[in-house]
Amino acid sequence: MKYSIPVTALFVSALVSCGTSVPQPESSDLKSEVLPQATASYGGYTIYIENTASISIKQTIKNQGASQLQLVIAMAEEKTLDPRNWPLGFGDGKTGDAANFGLYKMNWYMIRLAMRDMWPNDTFVRSLDYDDYNKLWPGTSQTIAQRINTDHAMATRILQAAMAKWSTAEPKADPLDPRKGTANNFWAGHRCGQTGLEGRSCTDRSYNNEIGYYYKGVMAINGYINASQARRDTLWSTNIRYGANLFPI
Numbered sequence: 001m002k003y004s005i006p007v008t009a010l011f012v013s014a015l016v017s018c019g020t021s022v023p024q025p026e027s028s029d030l031k032s033e034v035l036p037q038a039t040a041s042y043g044g045y046t047i048y049i050e051n052t053a054s055i056s057i058k059q060t061i062k063n064q065g066a067s068q069l070q071l072v073i074a075m076a077e078e079k080t081l082d083p084r085n086w087p088l089g090f091g092d093g094k095t096g097d098a099a100n101f102g103l104y105k106m107n108w109y110m111i112r113l114a115m116r117d118m119w120p121n122d123t124f125v126r127s128l129d130y131d132d133y134n135k136l137w138p139g140t141s142q143t144i145a146q147r148i149n150t151d152h153a154m155a156t157r158i159l160q161a162a163m164a165k166w167s168t169a170e171p172k173a174d175p176l177d178p179r180k181g182t183a184n185n186f187w188a189g190h191r192c193g194q195t196g197l198e199g200r201s202c203t204d205r206s207y208n209n210e211i212g213y214y215y216k217g218v219m220a221i222n223g224y225i226n227a228s229q230a231r232r233d234t235l236w237s238t239n240i241r242y243g244a245n246l247f248p249i
Contacts, residue, residue: 042227043220046245052079053241057103057152062236064156070104071235072222072242073159073190077105079241083149090145097130098193101148102155106162107193108133111148114161162186166197171215173208174199181207187215191249203249210249217246 038049053075061071074081081103086092091099097109106114112128119125124138133145140147148155166186174180182188183199191214192202201210221242225231234240 040224042224043216045217045220047221047224048079048241048243048245050079050241050243051239053239054081055237055239057081058236060152061103061156064153065160066156068225068232068235069218069222070156070159070163072218072225074103074105075241075243076218076221076246078103079243081152081241091133095131099133099145101133101145102158103152104155104159106155106159106190109194110162110166110189110197111158114158114165117165118157118161162189171207171211173206173212178206178208181211185211187211187218190214214246217244220244 037051040047040049058071058081061074078085083101083103083105086105091101091108092105094100094107097107099108100106101108101111108130112125112132115125115128128135128144134143136142137144137147142150148158163186166184166189167182168186169182171182171185171188179201180199181201184197185199188196188199188207188211190196191211192200195202196211199207201207203210205213221244225235225242231240231242
Protein backbone atom coordinates (compact mmCIF):
# COMPACT_ATOMS: atom_id res chain seq x y z
CA MET A 1 0.00 0.00 0.00
CA LYS A 2 1.09 3.57 -0.56
CA TYR A 3 0.23 6.91 0.91
CA SER A 4 -0.27 10.13 -0.97
CA ILE A 5 -0.61 12.85 1.63
CA PRO A 6 0.56 16.45 1.88
CA VAL A 7 3.84 16.38 3.79
CA THR A 8 6.42 19.13 3.89
CA ALA A 9 9.76 19.50 5.59
CA LEU A 10 8.03 21.61 8.21
CA PHE A 11 6.27 18.53 9.55
CA VAL A 12 8.74 15.73 8.89
CA SER A 13 10.43 16.10 12.27
CA ALA A 14 7.27 15.01 14.10
CA LEU A 15 7.73 11.29 13.64
CA VAL A 16 6.75 8.49 15.99
CA SER A 17 8.35 8.22 19.39
CA CYS A 18 8.01 4.55 20.23
CA GLY A 19 11.31 3.67 21.84
CA THR A 20 13.05 2.83 18.56
CA SER A 21 14.43 4.87 15.71
CA VAL A 22 11.91 5.50 12.96
CA PRO A 23 13.22 6.63 9.55
CA GLN A 24 12.20 9.99 8.16
CA PRO A 25 10.66 10.07 4.68
CA GLU A 26 13.11 10.57 1.86
CA SER A 27 12.61 13.71 -0.20
CA SER A 28 11.25 11.55 -3.03
CA ASP A 29 8.51 10.31 -0.68
CA LEU A 30 7.14 13.77 -0.07
CA LYS A 31 4.33 15.38 -2.03
CA SER A 32 4.33 19.07 -2.87
CA GLU A 33 0.61 19.61 -2.45
CA VAL A 34 -1.59 22.19 -0.78
CA LEU A 35 -0.91 22.32 2.95
CA PRO A 36 -3.60 20.91 5.25
CA GLN A 37 -6.08 23.26 6.83
CA ALA A 38 -4.57 22.61 10.25
CA THR A 39 -2.17 20.28 12.03
CA ALA A 40 -1.88 18.86 15.51
CA SER A 41 0.55 16.60 17.30
CA TYR A 42 -0.60 13.31 18.78
CA GLY A 43 1.22 10.13 19.71
CA GLY A 44 4.44 11.34 18.14
CA TYR A 45 2.81 11.98 14.75
CA THR A 46 1.66 15.11 12.96
CA ILE A 47 -2.10 14.88 12.43
CA TYR A 48 -3.49 16.62 9.35
CA ILE A 49 -6.97 18.13 9.51
CA GLU A 50 -8.58 18.93 6.16
CA ASN A 51 -12.06 19.65 4.78
CA THR A 52 -11.59 17.25 1.88
CA ALA A 53 -13.39 13.98 2.63
CA SER A 54 -16.53 12.92 0.78
CA ILE A 55 -19.51 12.91 3.13
CA SER A 56 -21.43 10.60 0.80
CA ILE A 57 -18.63 8.03 0.87
CA LYS A 58 -18.51 8.28 4.65
CA GLN A 59 -22.24 7.60 4.82
CA THR A 60 -21.99 4.71 2.36
CA ILE A 61 -19.41 2.88 4.41
CA LYS A 62 -21.17 3.73 7.68
CA ASN A 63 -24.28 2.04 6.28
CA GLN A 64 -22.14 -1.07 5.80
CA GLY A 65 -21.30 -1.05 9.50
CA ALA A 66 -17.85 0.47 9.09
CA SER A 67 -16.27 1.31 12.42
CA GLN A 68 -14.45 4.52 13.25
CA LEU A 69 -11.15 2.65 12.95
CA GLN A 70 -12.09 1.44 9.48
CA LEU A 71 -12.86 5.00 8.41
CA VAL A 72 -9.48 6.02 9.83
CA ILE A 73 -7.78 3.42 7.61
CA ALA A 74 -9.40 5.05 4.59
CA MET A 75 -8.60 8.60 5.74
CA ALA A 76 -4.95 7.64 6.22
CA GLU A 77 -4.78 6.68 2.55
CA GLU A 78 -6.45 9.46 0.55
CA LYS A 79 -7.83 12.80 1.64
CA THR A 80 -11.02 12.64 -0.43
CA LEU A 81 -11.63 8.91 0.24
CA ASP A 82 -12.07 8.39 -3.51
CA PRO A 83 -9.62 6.02 -5.30
CA ARG A 84 -10.18 7.94 -8.54
CA ASN A 85 -8.11 10.76 -7.04
CA TRP A 86 -4.98 8.70 -6.35
CA PRO A 87 -2.02 10.59 -7.87
CA LEU A 88 -0.39 7.37 -9.09
CA GLY A 89 -3.59 6.17 -10.74
CA PHE A 90 -4.75 2.60 -11.33
CA GLY A 91 -3.48 0.13 -8.76
CA ASP A 92 -1.70 3.02 -7.03
CA GLY A 93 1.10 2.48 -9.52
CA LYS A 94 1.55 -1.18 -8.58
CA THR A 95 0.83 -4.45 -10.34
CA GLY A 96 0.18 -8.06 -9.42
CA ASP A 97 -0.57 -8.91 -5.82
CA ALA A 98 0.91 -5.57 -4.75
CA ALA A 99 -1.68 -3.53 -6.70
CA ASN A 100 -4.00 -1.47 -4.48
CA PHE A 101 -7.75 -1.07 -4.92
CA GLY A 102 -10.67 0.48 -3.08
CA LEU A 103 -10.87 3.43 -0.72
CA TYR A 104 -8.94 1.47 1.93
CA LYS A 105 -6.12 0.93 -0.58
CA MET A 106 -5.97 -2.81 0.08
CA ASN A 107 -3.48 -4.93 -1.79
CA TRP A 108 -4.80 -7.43 -4.31
CA TYR A 109 -3.30 -10.38 -2.43
CA MET A 110 -5.40 -9.68 0.66
CA ILE A 111 -8.43 -8.72 -1.41
CA ARG A 112 -8.62 -11.99 -3.28
CA LEU A 113 -8.05 -14.08 -0.15
CA ALA A 114 -10.68 -12.12 1.77
CA MET A 115 -13.17 -12.55 -1.08
CA ARG A 116 -12.70 -16.31 -0.87
CA ASP A 117 -14.02 -16.14 2.67
CA MET A 118 -16.91 -13.96 1.53
CA TRP A 119 -17.89 -16.30 -1.32
CA PRO A 120 -16.43 -19.69 -0.28
CA ASN A 121 -18.38 -21.67 -2.88
CA ASP A 122 -17.89 -19.32 -5.82
CA THR A 123 -15.58 -20.96 -8.33
CA PHE A 124 -14.86 -17.65 -10.09
CA VAL A 125 -13.71 -15.95 -6.91
CA ARG A 126 -11.70 -18.95 -5.79
CA SER A 127 -9.90 -19.09 -9.13
CA LEU A 128 -8.64 -15.49 -9.04
CA ASP A 129 -4.85 -15.26 -9.34
CA TYR A 130 -2.24 -12.57 -8.76
CA ASP A 131 -3.06 -10.51 -11.87
CA ASP A 132 -6.76 -11.26 -12.41
CA TYR A 133 -8.13 -7.92 -11.19
CA ASN A 134 -8.75 -6.89 -14.81
CA LYS A 135 -11.21 -9.72 -15.33
CA LEU A 136 -14.84 -8.65 -15.60
CA TRP A 137 -16.91 -8.94 -12.46
CA PRO A 138 -19.64 -11.51 -13.30
CA GLY A 139 -22.80 -9.96 -14.70
CA THR A 140 -21.28 -6.51 -15.17
CA SER A 141 -19.18 -4.55 -17.66
CA GLN A 142 -16.76 -3.54 -14.91
CA THR A 143 -13.47 -5.20 -14.13
CA ILE A 144 -13.01 -6.43 -10.57
CA ALA A 145 -10.64 -3.53 -9.89
CA GLN A 146 -13.12 -0.98 -11.24
CA ARG A 147 -15.89 -2.51 -9.16
CA ILE A 148 -13.89 -2.31 -5.93
CA ASN A 149 -12.76 1.25 -6.71
CA THR A 150 -16.31 2.51 -7.28
CA ASP A 151 -18.43 0.27 -5.03
CA HIS A 152 -17.40 1.57 -1.61
CA ALA A 153 -19.86 -0.73 0.14
CA MET A 154 -18.22 -3.75 -1.46
CA ALA A 155 -14.75 -2.43 -0.59
CA THR A 156 -15.90 -2.06 3.02
CA ARG A 157 -17.17 -5.63 3.17
CA ILE A 158 -13.83 -6.85 1.82
CA LEU A 159 -11.94 -4.86 4.46
CA GLN A 160 -14.18 -6.25 7.18
CA ALA A 161 -13.62 -9.79 5.90
CA ALA A 162 -9.86 -9.20 5.96
CA MET A 163 -9.98 -7.85 9.51
CA ALA A 164 -11.93 -10.94 10.53
CA LYS A 165 -9.53 -13.29 8.73
CA TRP A 166 -6.28 -11.94 10.14
CA SER A 167 -5.47 -10.74 13.66
CA THR A 168 -5.89 -7.01 14.30
CA ALA A 169 -3.76 -7.07 17.44
CA GLU A 170 -0.74 -4.78 17.56
CA PRO A 171 2.03 -6.24 15.36
CA LYS A 172 5.17 -6.99 17.36
CA ALA A 173 8.76 -7.19 16.14
CA ASP A 174 10.83 -10.33 16.75
CA PRO A 175 13.33 -9.44 19.51
CA LEU A 176 15.91 -11.72 17.88
CA ASP A 177 15.49 -10.52 14.31
CA PRO A 178 14.44 -6.89 13.74
CA ARG A 179 13.33 -7.58 10.16
CA LYS A 180 10.78 -10.14 11.34
CA GLY A 181 7.69 -9.97 13.52
CA THR A 182 4.10 -11.04 13.98
CA ALA A 183 2.78 -13.14 11.10
CA ASN A 184 -0.85 -13.47 9.97
CA ASN A 185 -1.50 -9.95 11.18
CA PHE A 186 -3.88 -7.63 9.32
CA TRP A 187 -1.74 -4.52 9.84
CA ALA A 188 1.39 -6.26 8.64
CA GLY A 189 -0.42 -7.48 5.55
CA HIS A 190 -2.07 -4.14 4.86
CA ARG A 191 1.30 -2.41 4.95
CA CYS A 192 3.47 -5.10 3.34
CA GLY A 193 1.16 -7.53 1.54
CA GLN A 194 2.02 -11.22 1.48
CA THR A 195 5.49 -10.48 2.85
CA GLY A 196 3.97 -8.77 5.87
CA LEU A 197 1.52 -11.60 6.45
CA GLU A 198 4.49 -13.95 6.49
CA GLY A 199 5.97 -11.88 9.30
CA ARG A 200 8.64 -9.92 7.44
CA SER A 201 9.29 -6.28 6.58
CA CYS A 202 8.91 -5.53 2.87
CA THR A 203 11.55 -2.79 2.76
CA ASP A 204 15.08 -2.25 4.04
CA ARG A 205 13.57 -0.84 7.23
CA SER A 206 13.04 -3.05 10.25
CA TYR A 207 9.68 -4.68 11.00
CA ASN A 208 9.01 -2.12 13.73
CA ASN A 209 10.09 0.84 11.62
CA GLU A 210 7.90 -0.24 8.70
CA ILE A 211 4.90 -2.18 9.94
CA GLY A 212 4.93 -0.91 13.53
CA TYR A 213 5.34 2.62 12.22
CA TYR A 214 2.23 2.29 10.06
CA TYR A 215 0.16 0.68 12.80
CA LYS A 216 1.08 3.34 15.36
CA GLY A 217 0.29 6.08 12.84
CA VAL A 218 -3.22 4.76 12.29
CA MET A 219 -3.69 4.44 16.05
CA ALA A 220 -2.49 8.05 16.48
CA ILE A 221 -5.17 9.30 14.07
CA ASN A 222 -7.80 7.24 15.87
CA GLY A 223 -6.57 8.39 19.26
CA TYR A 224 -6.65 12.03 18.22
CA ILE A 225 -10.31 11.66 17.19
CA ASN A 226 -11.17 9.84 20.42
CA ALA A 227 -9.56 12.57 22.51
CA SER A 228 -12.41 14.96 21.68
CA GLN A 229 -16.14 14.36 21.93
CA ALA A 230 -16.66 17.09 19.33
CA ARG A 231 -14.38 15.31 16.86
CA ARG A 232 -16.20 12.03 17.42
CA ASP A 233 -19.62 13.67 17.03
CA THR A 234 -18.77 15.32 13.70
CA LEU A 235 -16.60 12.62 12.17
CA TRP A 236 -19.24 10.97 10.00
CA SER A 237 -21.41 13.96 9.15
CA THR A 238 -18.81 16.45 7.92
CA ASN A 239 -16.14 16.50 5.23
CA ILE A 240 -13.33 16.61 7.79
CA ARG A 241 -10.49 14.22 7.05
CA TYR A 242 -7.81 13.32 9.60
CA GLY A 243 -4.50 12.03 8.24
CA ALA A 244 -0.94 11.61 9.49
CA ASN A 245 2.65 12.01 8.33
CA LEU A 246 3.02 8.45 7.05
CA PHE A 247 5.51 7.93 4.23
CA PRO A 248 4.69 5.71 1.23
CA ILE A 249 6.27 2.44 0.17
